[in-house]
């Protein structure tokens with residue numbers, strides 16, 4: 001998994017590239033956790049480079065969402081590929097996460 | 111399905127005897143609906159004679175529970191056989207219904 | 221001993237549920253299912269069958285065929301209909317609310333069906349839905 | 364063309380997930396699964412495998428064997444472990460809350476596994492858990 005980071009205004013975007021599975025979940029969690037512990041409140045995860053996600057990936061996103069909620073921050077997602085979108089749907093997560101079609105919409109929504 | 115009715119104080123008990131399946135659900139619903147429309151507020155369904163229940167039976171109980179809630183009444187259940195208890199468990203209904211071990215506990219709880 | 225047919229074909233109507241139950245019961249006895257396992261498979265078949273009567277043929281009434289066979293210590297039931305394509309294994313969203321107010325009265329059938337068997341398969345074959353339900357003789361995981 | 368083994372046996376550890384994926388991928392190609400169906404079966408196998416690494420052997424690390432075969436237009440994967448008895452088909456309570464606060468972070472794996480395959484079977488055989496996952500070549504219900 002390749003993880004790139006970018007700060008635009010107050011929004012920290014994470015661009016994920018690769019399979020978001022039990023193998024890579026740990027790295028992603030570390031990077032996101034680090035940002036949150038350093039005070040990031042507005043996280044956008046750009047999933048345009050992710051064509052596969054499993055429950056391990058979902059778990060990481062849920063855990064970060066919960067942490068941020070406590071700190072009155074928020075995590076948002078954008079650019080889900082169709083398969084990833086479907087996994088979110090089946091898992092009943094499309095109601096829980098704010099999901100945007102494009103990166104720009106994600107940024108503007110904060 | 112054999113359905114016997116008994117009124118003790120303000121509590122209407124329904125003793126069900128037989129299979130509570132898609133075949134018998136209609137009859138049970140009619141009897142319970144009738145009582146509710148006649149003003150019964152406190153219903154106790156005694157399931158000691160029911161060794162099998164399917165989603166059709168659960169649906170009837172849920173529908174009556176909802177109707178009674180609107181009228182500020184309540185439906186309670188008692189004497190679930192182990193198999194029926196399990197179906198309630200799996201369906202996540204043990205948190206929704208008040209369930210008592212014995213008929214007397216059911217009556218006393220109102 | 222009476223020979224049990226290996227399949228029955230019925231008009232998909234609620235009135236025929238008793239016949240379905242009898243068929244499954246006879247096969248359960250033949251395999252020697254425990255009484256618990258028998259209830260499990262009766263439940264699963266009821267849910268599938270009732271759904272076919274309710275949803276598979278929106279325009280008319282159609283037919284259902286139920287096949288049964290034994291595979292070692294397991295009863296295998298196949299349910300075939302020619303109704304609208306419907307795969308009960310896919311895309312079941314689970315949103316069981318624990319508050320009575322939010323909770324829907326329905327939506328439990330497929331969930332129960334899937335949770336009370338030891339195996340389930342779905343296939344669309346030509347213009348048919350083919351659902352396979354598998355139940356072991358005894359539920360205890362050590363038998 | 365390289366011959367694909369019909370089974371692999373591995374130490375049940377997360378590090379071996381890549382090997383599991385490769386095995387499933389090779390068989391998916393052999394059966395000619397659509398890319399969607401391949402993801403479906405990779406997902407289901409990952410969930411099952413990861414659970415074995417996490418829960419099946421609480422005291423030590425054990426082994427997992429994964430078998431693969433083709434049945435007409437379906438890929439059939441069997442996953443065997445010798446861990447504590449666990450039947451993923453039974454008693455899955457679905458309580459997916461739609462509020463972030465109430466929602467648990469876990470508990471999705473088995474649910475996803477069961478929803479992305481065309482067939483699933485569980486059997487306790489001796490001291491083994493045997494889970495069968497079935498995936499059709501193509502997901503479209505008309506194929």
Ligand SMILES: Nc1ncnc2c1ncn2[C@@H]1O[C@H](COP(=O)(O)OP(=O)(O)O)[C@@H](O)[C@H]1O
Nearest residue numbers: 271272275276304306325326327328329330331
């Ligand atoms: N055989 C079928 N054909 C078409 N649609 C079906 C079939 N079985 C179930 N469904 C759909 O799936 C939904 C869920 O079914 P189920 O879990 O049994 O709950 P309920 O029947 O109470 O809604 C049904 O409401 C229906 O829309």
Ligand SMILES: Nc1ncnc2c1ncn2[C@@H]1O[C@H](COP(=O)(O)OP(=O)(O)O)[C@@H](O)[C@H]1O
Nearest residue numbers: 414415418419447449468469470471472473474
């Ligand atoms: N192979 C297994 N052996 C024993 N217990 C298991 C196994 N797989 C899953 N479980 C149990 O089932 C639960 C649900 O699993 P799952 O749906 O994958 O979600 P999660 O792993 O996030 O809890 C686990 O928390 C665990 O208690």
